[in-house]
Amino acid sequence: MEFMEWAQTKTESLGAWDLALIKWSCLAGGVLLAQMVPALGRIDKRVLAAVTVALALKPALSVLGATSSDPRRSA
Numbered sequence: 001m002e003f004m005e006w007a008q009t010k011t012e013s014l015g016a017w018d019l020a021l022i023k024w025s026c027l028a029g030g031v032l033l034a035q036m037v038p039a040l041g042r043i044d045k046r047v048l049a050a051v052t053v054a055l056a057l058k059p060a061l062s063v064l065g066a067t068s069s070d071p072r073r074s075a
Contacts (some may be wrong), residue, residue: 034040
């Protein structure tokens with residue numbers, strides 16, 4: 001079984017609440033990391049904003065219905 005098939009079987013039962021909780025836990029982990037590492041506090045806010053937008057771009061395009069090269073999504 002290849003990795004993507006394995007991951008698909010493990011995530012089939014995840015609902016909207018599960019995904020939301022995963023996202024919030026990642027956010028909380030990022031805040032915790034920022035508090036633990038003082039050097040992260042010196043990063044320019046514009047860089048953090050750019051990274052945030054870059055990370056959110058793919059999921060946002062998926063939700064808004066952008067075209068995809070994945071043949072499974074064409075149905």
